[in-house]
Amino acid sequence: MQDQKPFDEPMAIIEEEACAMARCFGVAVPEVAAASLVDRILLRLGGAHVYLPRRTAQKRQRMHQEMANRFNGTNLFELAKEYDISARHLRRILARSRVERP
The missing domain is CATH 1.10.10 (Arc Repressor Mutant, subunit A)
Known part of the structure; x- marks a missing residue:
């Protein structure tokens, strides 16, 4: 069973989910792809307050x-x-x- 991330670590959750998606799509090094995505998100949205609705x-x-x-x-x-x-x-x-x- 995976460790649950607390809600105060949204970037850790995003990185974990990105890694899982990368694995699903057969990315050779999913951890690197996930870390790269997190870096890009931080670069573009770092410091911004972002609201994520529960449902579309x-x-x-x-x-x-x-x-x-x-x-x-x-x-x-x-x-x-x-x-x-x-x-x-x-x-x-x-x-x-x-x-x-x-």
């Missing part, structure tokens, strides 16, 4: 659509708990999905 907009939209499709009028709290969001937030998602539907 498309994934979020699919999840919202799934919630709307599963909502039956009586399961608001169950869905909110399942998707780990508040009932209020789920109501807003459902309201937006009703407006977007033709």
